[in-house]
């Protein structure tokens with residue numbers, strides 16, 4: 001398998017009134033061609049910032065990528081000029097955001113918005129572009145694409161707009177698609193439709209997808225690999241089966257125990273993670289999860305846990321994985 | 336650091352400190368902090384404070400009064416006895432400018448206060464009531480708007496002061512400005528209340544049984560306070576300017592009282608030979624208007640919730 | 645069996661759409677002829693896609709909206725025809741917890757004042773000391789630090805703010821609380837905190853909840869019975885375990901099959917019933933069964949006749965022509 005994206009020790013900061021927010025801290029991961037990688041975690045843990053860094057879309061000021069490297073196809077993204085980045089964005093890497101209403105231009109119809117990209121990046125003429133646009137719209141499951149081309153964004157429902165966005169992002173056959181909470185604003189029935197569309201895309205086009213979401217159900221249905229983030233840190237990553245069925249980090253346990261399970265009896269209770277995530281203004285030289293962790297040990301308060309590799313594909317940043325740690329099995333409710 | 340088995344003992348949970356959130360600051364503290372970072376606004380604020388102080392105590396400290404005439408010393412250029420010089424009746428321009436500041440500032444502040452009281456109540460009630468009442472109240476504002484400001488003020492002054500030939504009573508100027516200047520305030524407050532009204536905390540107040548009056552005074556107005564303050568601050572220079580203009584065209588305060596507009600108007604007749612008589616009141620008007628506008632802008636930035644982080 | 649605490653019969657709520665000074669407005673049929681009952685001390689879940697009228701039902705039941713037609717009985721008494729004093733007291737017994745933890749607390753008031761406001765309005769605490777004690781008791785009850793009375797809402801996280809909202813609703817000692825998507829806007833780990841708190845309060849204070857949500861798995865967990873809404877109508881009501889195990893209405897089936905499960909092996913095996921298209925507009929709902937535009941089992945009669953609610957026994961009600 002060839003590695004499409006290689007991120008090492010990424011650091012992103014925002015300078016705000018209250019101080020320096022370290023939004024992403026020492027995050028490293030790889031993504032292979034055609035693979036779906038899900039990033040999960042609580043709100044504010046740095047998922048979107050990580051994804052925006054790959055596109056170099058961090059608003060600056062106040063934001064700044066302060067360290068690390070991002071290799072896309074072996075080339076350093078962080079060393080590229082803004083003009084070079086503009087070629088990459090939309091062409092090699094494209095992105096869909098959560099809010100489909102504001103991502104589309106309200107005064108242009110669907111046809112103009114899609115064909116514009118094709119004519120700009122692919123140098124197609126109008127009739128070629130129209131044909132491709134219809135092809136793209138039917139690929140994302142829009143009925144009667146010919147007539148839909150003339151619609152304006154406000155005439156489409158939320159699910160339709162999200163499809164149009166996906167179609168636009170696929171216009172130039174990107175190698176990587178970043179989907180930042182593509183279904184969060186949608187109803188479950190529409191979410192199911194969009195998940196189907198994304199599944200088809202990766203099967204037919206072999207596009208790699210970075211899927212950001214906080215819904216572990218969506219992850220289970222779509223992802224090959226999962227990274228769990230907490231307070232700007234990567235805490236666990238592995239294949240979807242490893243992370244969801246055999247998780248090793250207490251935070252992942254906590255997430256799974258907070259969800260109602262199908263096989264729950266009437267007496268079974270949810271086990272929330274008490275407390276709340278730390279403020280990212282804090283400089284933490286200990287495990288960020290410590291105050292909420294049931295298994296905390298003395299060493300957790302003294303040093304940040306490094307990444308432990310049980311299996312090559314599964315890394316966990318938790319001191320429980322250290323050979324000297326007391327054996328701790330995951331709670332029985334999980335998995 | 337050496338890793339020893341000791342380090343893998345469970346941690347005493349009671350000793351683990353929960354992460355504290357960032358220190359607490361209220362909306363006003365936050366706004367003040369932001370305002371402090373705006374040098375233009377702060378300088379202006381200090382200037383206005385000093386001006387107000389001078390306007391209040393200055394005339395008492397001066398050996399002359401605003402109406403003292405000294406025909407031996409007319410049209411003096413600035414000198415030791417008369418730092419700003421004297422006018423065509425030998426009155427000290429410094430004390431008259433300070434006195435003018437009194438009137439101008441009073442006009443500004445009184446206009447701001449009336450603007451607040453009438454505008455906020457009118458806009459608040461209109462926004463809260465909604466529907467037909469809102470529609471009627473806003474059509475009334477539209478009609479008021481369609482008549483030029485100055486026409487209003489001049490008409491009102493003529494009505495309030497029938498013997499206007501001898502100059503105009505200060506209180507009629509106050510009333511005239513007050514009646515006219517609340518209109519933008521009413522519109523702004525209404526628009527904000529209309530959108531706030533749909534917020535869930537207003538519904539929450541309704542479900543716990545709060546009366547409309549309480550909802551308006553305790554929930555809505557405090558949340559519109561930022562805009563109210565900005566609008567009021569911006570209405571001060573407008574009122575000062577209008578008063579100066581009225582005095583300038585002879586509809587202002589009656590002589591020998593002095594306002595900046597009147598000083599400027601008096602100076603005009605002798606402008607060619609004695610330009611310095613015009614300079615001082617004119618500069619005072621300019622700087623003051625500028626300062627109030629800077630403060631208004633600074634407050635707008637400081638109180639804008641979108642700037643909050 | 646206890647008498648129901650809430651009985652809603654043939655409730656309708658139409659909103660006029662736009663409409664100027666003189667013109668006759670079109671109507672949004674937000675809630676269109678629904679009936680249900682609620683038992684004291686139990687939770688009724690209300691699920692459906694957004695815009696199907698869940699919030700409107702909740703707000704109409706507690707009297708924030710005036711119903712267009714239909715009856716709402718609270719402990720056997722009609723709320724709309726009650727005297728002014730009775731109305732005020734039943735209003736007090738019915739409270740609401742809101743969806744948005746950021747918009748539902750006045751940002752200019754301290755948490756103490758937010759929770760204290762209902763105490764002041766209804767004169768529930770005599771003197772400063774009793775008021776303070778009561779506020780601290782309430783904060784403690786919902787799991788907040790009672791020393792935080794003087795803090796402002798923006799100093800709290802989403803989950804903590806949601807608890808402040810719960811404490812405010814509890815201040816007037818209500819019997820019935822409408823929870824309008826109280827967990828939609830907070831994180832998974834915090835959702836469980838809030839749901840646990842609500843369950844615990846229900847046990848301690850014998851509260852009745854109308855729990856509105858679009859997260860179906862959480863609704864199943866917290867509710868005793870669940871009602872499924874589509875386009876202003878209730879299409880199926882059943883005990884929650886039954887509804888999830890044996891859904892009968894085609895819409896319920898589709899809705900349940902769309903819920904993703906956090907288990908990759910199950911997810912891979914699952915066959916989805918994908919619904920085509922979107923929910924039609926409630927301004928011109930389709931004639932007959934309002935679901936027929938998306939239903940995979942629709943038959944001729946569905947396009948013309950509105951299906952009646954049928955009782956399949958054990959409180960299982962369903963409105964579909966395919967079940968007799």
Ligand SMILES: Nc1ncnc2c1ncn2[C@@H]1O[C@H](COP(=O)(O)OP(=O)(O)OP(=O)(O)O)[C@@H](O)[C@H]1O
Pocket residue numbers: 014015016021023041042043044045046047048049050059062063214280
């Ligand atoms: N423009 C910005 N200025 C200041 N801080 C920012 C900015 N953008 C993001 N942050 C901070 O960076 C951190 C991570 O934000 P990010 O948007 O990546 O969160 P997320 O994991 O995507 O959360 P969500 O699930 O809510 O989308 C947060 O603490 C956020 O406050």
Ligand SMILES: Nc1ncnc2c1ncn2[C@@H]1O[C@H](COP(=O)(O)OP(=O)(O)O)[C@@H](O)[C@H]1O
Pocket residue numbers: 659660672673674692693694695696697698699700701926
């Ligand atoms: N105050 C209102 N005025 C006009 N239409 C409304 C109002 N409240 C709700 N509606 C409409 O009624 C329908 C049902 O809304 P709602 O009860 O909020 O749905 P849900 O809570 O299920 O998402 C929607 O079409 C909505 O646009």
Ligand code: SF4
Pocket residue numbers: 249250251287288289290293294295296297300305317318319320
């Ligand atoms: S490193 Fe320690 S505190 Fe952190 S998750 Fe692991 S056991 Fe818990």
Ligand code: SF4
Pocket residue numbers: 893894895933934935936937939940941942943946951963964965966
């Ligand atoms: S009545 Fe007909 S259209 Fe409606 S749900 Fe039943 S089968 Fe489908």
Ligand SMILES: [Mg+2]
Pocket residue numbers: 047048049180
């Ligand atoms: Mg995000």
Ligand SMILES: [Mg+2]
Pocket residue numbers: 695698699825
């Ligand atoms: Mg709703």
